[in-house]
């Protein structure tokens with residue numbers, strides 16, 4: 259299999275990889291204590307590993323519309339201990355951040371992917387990751403989290419999102435970053451209506467073909483699942499599994515999910531039938 263740089267790992271490319279979501283934000287557990295947070299995160303990561311996860315996505319700041327901004331120091335305090343604790347866990351680690359300072363620390367800590375919902379647009383982001391071999395995920399977001407869902411409108415959402423991702427790829431490769439490190443992501447729910455999200459999902463293979471870069475898809479438990487199932491966020495497992503299989507069918511190379519064990523099993527059955 260071709261070796262796509264993924265930090266230390268030579269991850270398989272003949273099947274879609276499962277990225278498990280590891281939130282290290284206080285609102286993702288009860289008492290908010292610092293050490294409880296670290297313990298909780300490590301236990302959750304260990305469970306995902308037992309469940310068959312390929313990549314663990316560590317995030318210290320919620321990007322939900324209306325979520326409070328997290329100061330850099332606080333995000334560092336939440337995320338870095340988890341990165342060091344997971345360094346030798348045997349799975350790829352990605353860090354979900356748009357802050358260049360955290361990217362720099364994460365690269366030094368040896369992470370295998372930087373997952374940037376802002377597609378490395380922050381000043382200093384490219385410099386922070388250039389001299390490394392970690393994978394880089396470029397995600398599309400309309401405007402910014404606070405306003406992106408107000409009235410998302412596009413003349414042609416697939417064309418515009420593809421153009422945005424092409425521009426970001428061009429900027430990073432022009433800065434000397436090896437194209438083989440790059441992943442693209444349409445950013446489901448980041449400034450899109452449900453219709454926009456499904457149009458982008460269906461266009462996955464087209465985007466990969468046009469941009470020559472593999473695709474990461476994050477649908478798990480999102481409103482695009484809720485809209486077609488009528489289910490609240492805590493009852494979206496089945497819908498999310500359908501979404502994961504749809505993403506695989508439409509060319510995703512990584513699916514970002516909350517429910518690792520269930521998704522791993524669903525993909526095993528899917529691949530048994532290919």
Ligand SMILES: Cn1c(SCC(=O)Nc2ccccc2)nc2c(=O)[nH]c(N)nc21
Nearest residue numbers: 354373395397443445446476479480491
């Ligand atoms: C960090 N991050 C997020 S956070 C939003 C989220 O999960 N909301 C959400 C979670 C649970 C329920 C409802 C909404 N989504 C993506 C994505 O789609 N792609 C990439 N690359 N990174 C991502």
